Amino acid sequence: MSSTDRYNKTYPISWEQLHRDAKALAWKLYRNDNPWEKIIAITRGGLVPAAVIARELEIRIVDTVCITSYDHKTQGQASILKSIDHSGENYLIIDDLVDTGATAKIVRQMLPEAHFATVYAKPEGKPLVDTYITEVSQDTWILFPWDTESQFVAPISTR
Numbered sequence: 001m002s003s004t005d006r007y008n009k010t011y012p013i014s015w016e017q018l019h020r021d022a023k024a025l026a027w028k029l030y031r032n033d034n035p036w037e038k039i040i041a042i043t044r045g046g047l048v049p050a051a052v053i054a055r056e057l058e059i060r061i062v063d064t065v066c067i068t069s070y071d072h073k074t075q076g077q078a079s080i081l082k083s084i085d086h087s088g089e090n091y092l093i094i095d096d097l098v099d100t101g102a103t104a105k106i107v108r109q110m111l112p113e114a115h116f117a118t119v120y121a122k123p124e125g126k127p128l129v130d131t132y133i134t135e136v137s138q139d140t141w142i143l144f145p146w147d148t149e150s151q152f153v154a155p156i157s158t159r
Contacts, residue, residue: 007141015145018096021119021133022049026056028131029092029117037090040065040114042107043082045096045144049119053094065093065110067103078102088114097142098125098132 013021029036038061041050047064054062066082088111097120098104104116104125118125120142121132136142 007139009137009140010143011136011140012143012148013145018048018119018145019052022052023056025049025094025117025119025131025133026053028133029053029115030057034090035059036092036115037061038063038092040084040088040091040093040107040111042067042093042095042103046094046118048146049096050094053092053117059092065107067106069103078106080106083110086111088112091115092117094118096120096144098122098129101125101128104128 036057036059039050039054039059041047041062041064043064043066050062053059063084064082065084067078067080069078091111091114093107093111093114093116095103095116095118098118099122101124105128108116108128115131116129117131118129119132120134120136121129122136122138122140124138126132126135
């Protein structure tokens with residue numbers, strides 16, 4: 001399915017907004033009584049928020065799970081490129097976004113006891129995460145700062 005068929009809206013995220021939202025997620029994840037042992041970032045989108053959260057929560061061990069399922073043109077079958085063999089107890093899984101939940105289901109099976117947190121969540125994937133900051137509609141394509149660059153945009157009015 002083409003992203004143009006599935007997504008009717010766009011939601012641009014700046015580096016500053018992503019940093020603020022990732023820090024807000026860190027606040028929600030903070031626990032003084034039993035600190036998290038490790039962060040598992042889902043690549044590639046989870047790398048930036050995982051770095052912010054690792055800093056804020058003073059977590060020094062960061063690993064990755066590498067899964068590919070879609071690009072800017074299509075969404076397809078998920079493929080595991082790098083896995084982790086652990087129950088996930090006391091681990092944080094961090095991703096930028098949960099969309100349809102396809103990737104989230106795989107990671108949940110891989111690390112069933114981990115706490116799954118995303119910065120952004122869509123309705124189809126939201127039930128699979130434990131913590132998130134911002135919900136966006138299912139038909140919205142999020143334009144992350146690493147996927148965009150500044151350029152001229154024509155005015156709304158063309159008179």
